[in-house]
Amino acid sequence: MDRFRTIIEPFRIKSVEPVRMTTVAERDEKLRAAGYNLFNLHAADVLIDLLTDSGTGAMSAEQWAGIQRGDESYAGSPSWFRFLDAVTELWPFAHVIPTHQGRAAEKILFSVIAGPGKVIPSNTHFDTTRANVEFTGAEAIDCVIPEGREPATIHPFKGNMDTGALDALIRERGREHVPVVFVTITNNSGGGQPVSLANLRAVREVCDRYGLPLFLDACRFAENAWFIKQREEGYADRSVPDIVREMAGLADGMTMSGKKDALANIGGWLAMNDDAWAEQCRNLLILTEGFPTYGGLAGRDLEAMAAGLREVVQDDYLRYRIRSTAYLGEALIEAGVPCVQPIGGHAVYLDAAALLPHVPALAYPGQALAAALYREGGIRGCEIGSVMFGQHPDGTETPAQMELVRLAIPRRVYTQSHIDYVIEVIRWVASQAREMRGMRIVEQPSALRHFTARFEPIE
Numbered sequence: 001m002d003r004f005r006t007i008i009e010p011f012r013i014k015s016v017e018p019v020r021m022t023t024v025a026e027r028d029e030k031l032r033a034a035g036y037n038l039f040n041l042h043a044a045d046v047l048i049d050l051l052t053d054s055g056t057g058a059m060s061a062e063q064w065a066g067i068q069r070g071d072e073s074y075a076g077s078p079s080w081f082r083f084l085d086a087v088t089e090l091w092p093f094a095h096v097i098p099t100h101q102g103r104a105a106e107k108i109l110f111s112v113i114a115g116p117g118k119v120i121p122s123n124t125h126f127d128t129t130r131a132n133v134e135f136t137g138a139e140a141i142d143c144v145i146p147e148g149r150e151p152a153t154i155h156p157f158k159g160n161m162d163t164g165a166l167d168a169l170i171r172e173r174g175r176e177h178v179p180v181v182f183v184t185i186t187n188n189s190g191g192g193q194p195v196s197l198a199n200l201r202a203v204r205e206v207c208d209r210y211g212l213p214l215f216l217d218a219c220r221f222a223e224n225a226w227f228i229k230q231r232e233e234g235y236a237d238r239s240v241p242d243i244v245r246e247m248a249g250l251a252d253g254m255t256m257s258g259k260k261d262a263l264a265n266i267g268g269w270l271a272m273n274d275d276a277w278a279e280q281c282r283n284l285l286i287l288t289e290g291f292p293t294y295g296g297l298a299g300r301d302l303e304a305m306a307a308g309l310r311e312v313v314q315d316d317y318l319r320y321r322i323r324s325t326a327y328l329g330e331a332l333i334e335a336g337v338p339c340v341q342p343i344g345g346h347a348v349y350l351d352a353a354a355l356l357p358h359v360p361a362l363a364y365p366g367q368a369l370a371a372a373l374y375r376e377g378g379i380r381g382c383e384i385g386s387v388m389f390g391q392h393p394d395g396t397e398t399p400a401q402m403e404l405v406r407l408a409i410p411r412r413v414y415t416q417s418h419i420d421y422v423i424e425v426i427r428w429v430a431s432q433a434r435e436m437r438g439m440r441i442v443e444q445p446s447a448l449r450h451f452t453a454r455f456e457p458i459e
């Protein structure tokens with residue numbers, strides 16, 4: 001197979017969903033009506049939707065069969081036990097608590113362990129993780145290695161934690177104020193960059209030094225494991241499930257979105273070894289999600305995740321997944337479009353600050369670029385920059401570390417020709433970059449503004 005370059009999608013298509021073609025004039029109008037916020041668009045007006053890889057994947061025939069098999073018993077459903085087996089085969093934690101998605105797991109965990117005066121370190125907190133930490137009054141602090149903050153710097157494990165910075169933070173704030181250390185695998189907000197097992201071991205050592213638990217935000221654990229297999233010395237011959245179990249063995253718990261590497265459209269879980277924390281989390285679960293054997297889910301959703309977890313760790317799937325994301329990124333880099341490098345697992349991140357150096361950070365170059373991609377080609381991406389991270393709980397605003405536009409690739413959804421079209425559109429938009437203007441916000445909520453804020457172009 002290695003002799004040929006074409007990416008063969010390791011599946012064939014059994015059921016199709018039409019996408020709708022629109023004109024630039026139509027999209028210009030839709031954009032204006034949406035307040036230049038792509039979250040406000042009707043999805044039917046989007047041609048290629050790269051807003052997120054969350055819950056947007058195509059399920060397999062096996063997963064749809066699981067949907068039919070789903071047992072909707074309120075307590076102790078066979079679907080729950082199939083889900084539990086699939087999770088613990090990879091993540092043998094003592095307690096698995098199903099939730100309707102990842103943020104529900106975060107909300108429950110941080111309600112139990114965070115609060116005013118507490119500090120939660122991570123390599124880079126994802127937006128919902130940060131918001132859930134801060135909602136309790138605690139502080140969310142990012143300790144990614146310096147290379148992880150430089151879009152153009154090549155590093156095989158750019159998602160790694162800066163363990164020196166982590167150690168200094170714990171000493172400075174006092175270990176009693178740090179209830180948990182988090183590591184996000186792969187590092188979504190940092191460009192979908194992987195974390196090495198050597199780094200996880202080093203983080204574990206810091207945690208042990210202070211007697212702190214280590215939790216993984218494991219949303220893209222299979223992609224992270226694939227990068228370890230490809231890039232970390234000594235892992236080339238290890239199976240992906242084995243590598244996942246080694247990551248699990250270094251941690252005390254995890255939060256997970258089933259909408260990512262469980263290949264499902266909804267779902268998530270929280271898992272941990274600590275009995276006392278688990279009991280408090282289950283009590284909250286019953287209050288907000290449901291009984292502990294279904295969480296916020298139907299039995300059929302648990303089946304979809306159980307089947308997805310078996311498929312996501314297969315070599316053929318992961319090779320295709322990582323290779324097809326790199327295909328998009330490499331074509332753009334070759335065309336001179338600035339991207340976060342190396343290309344991450346689930347998405348290509350355009351460097352809007354480098355592409356639009358004449359647009360200041362607080363004129364939101366990422367938002368301007370994302371709007372242009374939709375206008376010109378019907379492609380929907382997502383700003384990951386000062387719109388998403390610039391707003392603070394006290395009402396102040398500062399520029400984010402990077403101004404990116406994320407093009408997230410839904411799993412098993414688009415073919416190579418869809419991606420060739422995306423490449424063409426981006427090359428065109430990049431050729432027009434000098435004429436592009438920034439944006440101003442005309443309306444925004446007090447938190448998570450990227451979902452609902454309204455913008456207008458600056459004259």
Ligand SMILES: *Cc1c(COP(=O)(O)O)cnc(C)c1O
Nearest residue numbers: 101102103126128188217219257
């Ligand atoms: C998606 C995601 C979450 C939140 O999960 P949801 O299912 O969307 O609530 C948390 N952390 C990371 C790294 C994610 O990618």
